[in-house]
Amino acid sequence: MLRFLIRRLLLLILVLFGVLILVFTVGRMIPGDPARVMLGERATEDMVQNMREKLGLNEPLVIQFGIYFSNILKGDMGTSITQFQPVVDIIKEHFLATFELAFMSVLWSVIIGIPIGVLAAKKKDSFFDYASMSIALFGVSMPVFWIGLILIIIFSVNLHWLPASGREIGIFEAVFLFLQTWDFSILWKGFSYIVMPSLALGSMFAALIARMTRSSMLEVLNENYIETAFAKGIKEKKVINKHAKRNAMIPVVTVIGMQIGSLMGGAVLTETVFAWPGLGRELVDAIFSRDYPLFQGIILFAAMFFAVSNLAVDIIYGFLDPRIKYQ
Amino acid sequence: MKKVLLLVFVALVFAGLCFSEGVNKDGILRIAVEKDARSLDPVVVGDNASFQMYTQIFDSLVSVTKDLEIVPSLANFRTEDSKTWYFTIKDDIKFHNGDLLTVDDVIYTFEAVMDPETNSPNYENLKVIEKIEKVDDKTIKFTLQYPFSAFLERVYTQPIVNKKLREKDPIAYGLNPVGTGPFMIEKWEKNNQLVLARNESYWMKYPNLKKVIMKPIPEPSVALVNLESGDVDLLTKVLPDDFNRIEKNKNLVLDVKPALNYYYLAFNVENDPVNDIKIRKAIYYGVDMNAIVETVVGQAGVRAKSSLSPSSWAYNPETEKYALNYNPSEATKLLREAGYSNGFDITIYTPQDTYRRKVAELMQIQLQAIKIKANVESLEWASYLPLIDAGKASIYMMGWNWLTDPDGLIYDIHHSQTSAWENDASSYNGTRFYNQEVDEALEEARKSSNIAERTKLYQKVQEIWFSQYVHIPLFHQVATVAFNQRVHGFAANAIEYTFLCTPDTNVWVEAE
Numbered sequence: 001m002l003r004f005l006i007r008r009l010l011l012l013i014l015v016l017f018g019v020l021i022l023v024f025t026v027g028r029m030i031p032g033d034p035a036r037v038m039l040g041e042r043a044t045e046d047m048v049q050n051m052r053e054k055l056g057l058n059e060p061l062v063i064q065f066g067i068y069f070s071n072i073l074k075g076d077m078g079t080s081i082t083q084f085q086p087v088v089d090i091i092k093e094h095f096l097a098t099f100e101l102a103f104m105s106v107l108w109s110v111i112i113g114i115p116i117g118v119l120a121a122k123k124k125d126s127f128f129d130y131a132s133m134s135i136a137l138f139g140v141s142m143p144v145f146w147i148g149l150i151l152i153i154i155f156s157v158n159l160h161w162l163p164a165s166g167r168e169i170g171i172f173e174a175v176f177l178f179l180q181t182w183d184f185s186i187l188w189k190g191f192s193y194i195v196m197p198s199l200a201l202g203s204m205f206a207a208l209i210a211r212m213t214r215s216s217m218l219e220v221l222n223e224n225y226i227e228t229a230f231a232k233g234i235k236e237k238k239v240i241n242k243h244a245k246r247n248a249m250i251p252v253v254t255v256i257g258m259q260i261g262s263l264m265g266g267a268v269l270t271e272t273v274f275a276w277p278g279l280g281r282e283l284v285d286a287i288f289s290r291d292y293p294l295f296q297g298i299i300l301f302a303a304m305f306f307a308v309s310n311l312a313v314d315i316i317y318g319f320l321d322p323r324i325k326y327q
Numbered sequence: 328m329k330k331v332l333l334l335v336f337v338a339l340v341f342a343g344l345c346f347s348e349g350v351n352k353d354g355i356l357r358i359a360v361e362k363d364a365r366s367l368d369p370v371v372v373g374d375n376a377s378f379q380m381y382t383q384i385f386d387s388l389v390s391v392t393k394d395l396e397i398v399p400s401l402a403n404f405r406t407e408d409s410k411t412w413y414f415t416i417k418d419d420i421k422f423h424n425g426d427l428l429t430v431d432d433v434i435y436t437f438e439a440v441m442d443p444e445t446n447s448p449n450y451e452n453l454k455v456i457e458k459i460e461k462v463d464d465k466t467i468k469f470t471l472q473y474p475f476s477a478f479l480e481r482v483y484t485q486p487i488v489n490k491k492l493r494e495k496d497p498i499a500y501g502l503n504p505v506g507t508g509p510f511m512i513e514k515w516e517k518n519n520q521l522v523l524a525r526n527e528s529y530w531m532k533y534p535n536l537k538k539v540i541m542k543p544i545p546e547p548s549v550a551l552v553n554l555e556s557g558d559v560d561l562l563t564k565v566l567p568d569d570f571n572r573i574e575k576n577k578n579l580v581l582d583v584k585p586a587l588n589y590y591y592l593a594f595n596v597e598n599d600p601v602n603d604i605k606i607r608k609a610i611y612y613g614v615d616m617n618a619i620v621e622t623v624v625g626q627a628g629v630r631a632k633s634s635l636s637p638s639s640w641a642y643n644p645e646t647e648k649y650a651l652n653y654n655p656s657e658a659t660k661l662l663r664e665a666g667y668s669n670g671f672d673i674t675i676y677t678p679q680d681t682y683r684r685k686v687a688e689l690m691q692i693q694l695q696a697i698k699i700k701a702n703v704e705s706l707e708w709a710s711y712l713p714l715i716d717a718g719k720a721s722i723y724m725m726g727w728n729w730l731t732d733p734d735g736l737i738y739d740i741h742h743s744q745t746s747a748w749e750n751d752a753s754s755y756n757g758t759r760f761y762n763q764e765v766d767e768a769l770e771e772a773r774k775s776s777n778i779a780e781r782t783k784l785y786q787k788v789q790e791i792w793f794s795q796y797v798h799i800p801l802f803h804q805v806a807t808v809a810f811n812q813r814v815h816g817f818a819a820n821a822i823e824y825t826f827l828c829t830p831d832t833n834v835w836v837e838a839e
Contacts, residue, residue: 030709030710031709031710031713031714032707032709032710032713033709033712033713034709036709036712036713036716037708037709037712038446038448039446039448046443047443047446047450047451050443050446051446054446082365083365083366083517084365084366084371084498084501085498085502090517093516093517094517094518097519149548149549149552152549152552153552156552156553156556156558157552157555157556160556160557163556163558164549164552164553164556164558165542165544165549165553165558166519166520166542166544166558167519272545272546273546273549274549275518275519275542275543275544275545275546275549277516277517277518277519278518281518281545282518288707288708288709289708289709290709
């Protein structure tokens with residue numbers, strides 16, 4: 001187990017290095033000039049040159065990369081060109097909002113997706129199966145943007161139940177405060193802001209999980225050992241919960257692990273629709289304004305998060321299926 | 328008679344008292360803005376989004392009324408020749424932290440902007456300043472490089488910062504600014520909300536709003552939904568498609584005013600084939616500009632026929648004869664004369680805003696009829712501006728707005744600024760059209776303070792420019808704001824600024 005972990009961590013560093021090179025070079029290949037964007041339309045050439053000099057953009061690319069890389073090793077991701085703040089501070093400021101969004105979306109999709117998938121598999125070819133899978137197909141195909149607007153129109157404009165956008169208080173903070181004060185209004189406040197964006201973001205994912213769970217369950221239910229279990233006279237409920245579900249979950253957990261990472265990226269659109277102050281919006285703004293240090297930093301951070309969540313999934317496999325051993 | 332007058336006076340005072348009692352002084356105004364500020368330090372940022380936010384926290388030496396008249400703010404001003412300007416700061420003006428505003432703060436602010444190391448975007452606006460001197464404890468003397476009649480509006484764009492605090496840590500100052508303005512910062516969560524609280528001891532007047540919350544909402548449709556649901560009270564920008572929807576809603580008010588801006592299509596007259604005036608005219612004849620503007624901007628603008636709008640004192644009505652109407656046969660004839668009877672391929676570059684992109688796409692369709700195959704490329708600013716600087720865009724679209732004096736528009740986009748494009752550098756005039764008479768008229772007009780004389784010069788510039796078809800004027804957009812009817816004292820204005828508590832505004836909100 002320890003050797004497995006060490007090997008995976010070394011591999012992770014290699015992957016991150018690759019990501020770094022890729023982001024750095026691709027970023028510089030996009031035409032455009034951060035100095036120009038920052039100084040605005042009224043800037044003169046002297047000012048632009050002066051700024052480029054100050055930002056070190058006139059050095060050869062290799063040297064720029066060398067400087068950037070050695071700073072990264074020292075834990076310094078640089079300073080944002082457009083916001084004048086250290087990149088680390090900006091990531092710290094916005095990460096929690098995006099993480100909350102991704103976390104809640106996964107939570108929704110697990111709560112909604114897995115039971116529906118299991119039930120659909122159990123009642124294969126029934127009305128429930130067809131209905132739920134059709135809705136799931138709908139969920140997979142609908143753009144987040146559209147679902148978001150529909151939710152806002154129903155719950156904010158017509159029913160006035162939920163705030164249309166923004167984030168007054170984070171859900172984790174709300175839960176924490178609630179546990180201290182037992183004041184339900186705080187909990188509701190935190191929940192009211194995140195429920196629509198997380199549902200919009202999670203809907204596609206919930207549909208995906210429902211479909212995955214169903215097909216995986218069906219496969220497992222056809223295995224010999226399940227037949228044996230039934231033959232032994234074990235009740236259906238027990239067979240499904242104890243024998244089938246656990247094994248069927250392996251591919252589902254893989255998808256969940258992959259999705260947590262990609263939700264961080266998928267959050268970009270959701271964050272725009274719901275004016276959610278997360279990393280996704282920062283990333284888009286940074287790319288548009290060619291804020292190299294900022295977008296490099298955010299992408300590197302997201303890659304790291306993605307890799308770590310995949311590692312966690314690999315470890316969870318072992319708990320789900322004792323046959324999987326780490327070497 | 329005296330008694331009657333006295334009675335009237337008493338009645339008026341009483342009415343005034345009654346009226347002022349109706350003003351709620353505990354209101355919170357929530358404003359949806361398109362983008363968040365990059366920083367709140369007026370020395371290092373000057374983009375519109377940041378400006379709308381930090382002008383609530385800071386004051387400038389002068390201020391602007393709703394009718395765009397420049398009036399004294401932190402200081403009284405005087406000048407005799409428009410070259411030397413004296414500003415005397417008013418007594419007992421305090422920063423939010425209690426520091427007294429001094430001449431040193433003013434000098435420091437301007438010097439910080441003028442310092443090349445700062446890389447301030449406002450440098451270009453103020454580089455006309457040659458020297459700043461302290462005359463006495465209250466007075467500052469600005470000496471300009473030449474007499475400049477529009478100097479005050481440049482002064483307006485530069486709010487005054489607190490020297491002591493900004494010097495100590497400029498980055499922290501940008502996150503937690505301390506100004507002299509009507510509101511002070513309470514909390515700033517980037518991309519989420521900027522919460523401003525009333526400056527209880529504001530020197531100019533007592534602000535009616537207790538709090539102002541500015542929420543960046545990038546998606547216009549979502550911003551509108553927020554207004555409808557009551558989550559925000561005010562939108563500073565409304566899309567024309569939404570006009571009807573807002574007008575039908577009895578809780579909302581839509582306010583529209585002509586604005587000082589100019590959207591245009593420009594030709595780079597050094598590039599083939601648009602270096603030929605016949606080709607430029609053929610393209611103009613080949614598109615139905617009335618229909619395009621009507622389709623794209625609708626009620627949100629009017630077709631432009633010159634760079635200045637008809638409401639400006641310097642507008643030249645004679646240029647209207649150069650505004651061409653759709654005439655494909657004339658276009659074909661001109662193309663034939665220019666040796667392009669089989670048409671040609673060309674790219675129209677536009678920024679990524681909806682209006683200009685739509686205009687380009689409609690032009691693309693109409694130009695097919697005269698065998699011009701136009702390709703539309705819509706780029707984000709970071710790629711777009713360098714392309715124009717380098718002279719690579721033969722046809723591109725741009726927009727420009729100005730404040731109170733036409734100089735801010737007409738000089739910037741019509742002066743050749745040849746020195747800039749010799750080394751492919753940035754200039755506001757990317758057309759590379761050079762005409763000595765135009766340049767001289769612009770320089771002369773800037774130095775004069777005689778309106779009649781300036782008008783004549785500006786009209787000459789427009790005459791030369793538009794007779795050469797260097798631009799195809801597209802439209803002047805209107806300023807639109809929408810707000811909840813609980814909001815009082817707010818209105819759209821020609822420069823599209825968010826005036827909340829200025830010399831002649833003091834917005835308030837009814838209690839919910």
